[in-house]
Amino acid sequence: QQIAMLCKNFLEVLQEFLSGERVLVFVSLDPEGICAWKILQSLFKCQHTMYTLLPVANYLDVKDSFRDNCEGVSFGVLVNCGxxxxxxxxxxxxxxxxxxxxxxxxxxxxxxxYNQQxxxxLVSEGEEVTVPAYGVVFRDSDDENSDAEDADEDADPDAATAALSAAERRRARREWxxxxxxxxxxxxxxxxxGPTxxxxxxxQAFRTSRPSLSALWCAIVGHTWQLLSGRLDWDAYFEAVCGLQAHVTSWRNASSAASASATTLESQLQETISSPAELQxxxxxxxxxLRHWSLEDCMRCSPHTACALQLFGSRGRQRLLQFLADAGIAQREARQPFDCMSLQLQNGLENSFSRLAGKFKLDPERLFLPTFTAKAAFRPALVxxxxxxxxxxxLTRGDFCAAIDCVTIECSEGVCRDLGLVRDWLSGQTEQVQALxxxxxxxxxxxxxxxxxxxQAGPAALHLLASLAQRGFVSLGKMRRAGQLPLLATCQLPGSGVAPEFSTVFLGLPPVGAEDCRNVFRAAMLEAARGCRALGExxxxxxxxxxxxxxxxxxxxxxxxIMS
Structure with missing residues (x-):
């Protein structure tokens, strides 16, 4: 019986096989891959593992990067791909x-x-992996290659019994x-x-000792991105957030105990300075x-409020102004930065949204997001x-190094400085959806x-834009069944690798009204590509x-x- 090679203790692999070795690390160009790589990098440093970092956007990049860098290397790690x-x-x-x-x-x-060698x-301790049994999908090589032998037996006129046996074997193979x-x-x-x-x-980092605060923050950011991009449903997000909350609480308690053990004022000050930030x-x-933009722009560019208030419709602007009026927020207050709003409005904003949720069809379960905030000295708080x-x-701008730096909790000052890029990007995506x-x-x-x-310049931008276009179309109510239909989006991407002609991308998204995030397009896409003999990657x-x-x-x- 074949045993699957599921690795649940990657730390043992680092200590036994990869310590002191050079490893090829393929990191997918999405926020989840970036966050996972930052944690893996800290584990490599602990085990003195040398690595070659290879950012990849698709499997064409993986093949090219592997071909150019595999000489003299025996190990490879694929982060969020493969x-x-x-x-x-x-x-x-x-x-x-x-x-x-x-x-x-x-x-x-x-x-x-089932590749044993x-x-x-790598899977989580509690994850149950379900696959077909080995005997259902694989057969021994002598059975698979016995068609030629059966033909030879049929060609022998004196082998009537052998021919009957060969016919039975062929029937068994057809059934298999x-x-x-x-x-x-x-x-x-x-x-x-599955788990991010x-x-x-x-x-794995918890197996070594208490992981760094930066590693904990990277895990939080990566998990949050999976929810924002629609790759996780809310139940899976909440379940993981509960575990992360326990880790954050444990870290804060340990830090408080360390601060309390400091006997002098100088040691307490040094402990405070050495702590990069505080997670809450x-x-x-x-x-x-919200903390880095105006309230009006946040509501216009956030998918939940933009779709619930039907801001993409002809009366969208009127509904937004009506919501602000009912909440008691003047237009002048809503258009200025959030930090410049009066403290009374800031403190009462959550109550105002909760009070008006029923009237404006805001989903109470989606209106508030349980998340984490990083607070550093003399810097604005970051969600x-x-x-x-x-x-x-x-990543959309092609700045891989900046993407790595921005998920490090110590770089909060640079993050706040670059948030203007995000505001421009989100505004541009909202305008594109409105035009569509x-x-x-x-x-x-x-x-x-x-x-x-x-x-689009990358998969992250494509995924967010397609998802917003789908939700915006459903919110307009022009089709009764729109919420039960999946979406197929296509766009042109810059070619890469040895085959730049692979420039048209098709992306399938599940229905907006689906209970989970399972996607039905995979099998249909494979069958369609085979049926029309389309060359694809x-x-x-x-x-x-x-x-x-x-x-x-x-x-x-x-x-x-196929899907009709």
């Missing part, structure tokens, strides 16, 4: 090369799961292949996300960049959503909604694919036929 493809078949590494995959994308590719999947196809289709039908990569690595659990309004959005903004809806670009193709988006998200521009039309038509 779980959903056959790594060994895609990269074709040397026989002694070993991969360690730290990825939240699910489901695991069956070849990765070369691929090791049919069972295998059904099992794989059921296994790969949906894409979803940053939380997995934070769990908070229940904030679900308004993006985890602020850092997650800033990291995504830097005004032009009627979101159309119903029967089994799903379809929208063609302007060219898989993206890190299993519900996205990159195609030749000339294959885009026939791929979309094939997808409509």
């Amino acid at each position: 779980a959903t493809i056959d790594i060994w078949e895609t990269l074709q590494p040397p026989a002694d090369f070993q991969f360690y995959v730290i990825d939240s994308h699910r489901p695991f590719h069956i070849s990765n799961f 070369q691929v090791h999947l 292949r049919s069972r295998r196809e059904r099992a794989l289709l059921e296994h790969e039908q949906f894409t979803y996300h 990569s940053s939380l997995l690595l934070l769990e 659990f908070s229940r904030c309004l679900n308004l993006w960049l 985890a959503t602020d850092c997650a959005l800033l990291c995504a903004c830097h 809806l005004d032009q009627g670009s979101v159309v119903n193709l029967g089994p799903f909604l379809f929208v063609s988006l302007p060219e 898989a993206e890190f998200d299993g519900h996205a694919v990159r195609l030749h521009r000339e294959d885009a039309r026939k791929f979309c038509d094939a997808l409509v036929n």
